[in-house]
Amino acid sequence: MSLKDQIGEDIKAAMKSKDKIRLETVRSIKKLLLEKEVSVRPAGQEALTEEQEMEVLVQLAKQRRDSIEQYRQAKREDLASQEAQELAIIEEYLPQQMSDEEVSAIIDQIIAQAGATTAKDMGKVMGPAMQQLKGKTDGKKVQEMVKAKLNS
Incomplete structure (x- = not known):
């Protein structure tokens, strides 16, 4: 199953389970993947390669890690917690992290x-x-x- 199909299925599952954070996070992943796909079309490429999909996911994960760090420095543990939940969802789509x-x-x-x-x-x-x-x-x-x- 492609990443795009997996995300579509996960959006449906999140809607059924009324998991708001998962739904918002998966939708944001889908949005960024679609934006990236549109940006590569002028070069004659119809769909994203697996490597380009991973770039988007890595970028999202990095943004969340940076946000968590900044929120913790600002003593905003509530926001850091939400970002950590989103990061965990994004990491589900990334390859297994190395030790x-x-x-x-x-x-x-x-x-x-x-x-x-x-x-x-x-x-x-x-x-x-x-x-x-x-x-x-x-x-x-x-x-x-x-x-x-x-x-x-």
């Missing part, structure tokens, strides 16, 4: 391949790391790990 150990092993491998030794080599590592780990873990976590490994 810190798996991410660390991949970063070590990339550092060895790139021959990176200092913080100045961070660019050599971040590009390939994000390409390999996109959608599988949080980019901020990757950046922190790379920075820690190159500074030690």
